[in-house]
Amino acid sequence: MLSFAVCLAEERKMDSKGSEKINMPADIKKAVGERLKESRSVSGFTQAQVAKRLYMTQQQYSRFENGIFELNYSQIVFLCKLYDVSADYLLGLSGF
Numbered sequence: 001m002l003s004f005a006v007c008l009a010e011e012r013k014m015d016s017k018g019s020e021k022i023n024m025p026a027d028i029k030k031a032v033g034e035r036l037k038e039s040r041s042v043s044g045f046t047q048a049q050v051a052k053r054l055y056m057t058q059q060q061y062s063r064f065e066n067g068i069f070e071l072n073y074s075q076i077v078f079l080c081k082l083y084d085v086s087a088d089y090l091l092g093l094s095g096f
Contacts, residue, residue: 031067035089037065039083
């Protein structure tokens, strides 16, 4: 499992105009995906069951768990309610 302290570290860069630009590491999407997968498994759902509730295909939902796609706000809220977890937990901001 990834260290969430590492995942939440910001990578700072300067853009072409000299302004600071903050990029979040790609590891965050993977870490959120791991939490999604764990929460889904504990809740007893399959990817296909969750995908159907989100009006998407199982393949699309799988991309969230694999850290390829990012969740939007309404998807985060829905999944937190479905899995009975906090958004802080799902996003790696708390341990539970």
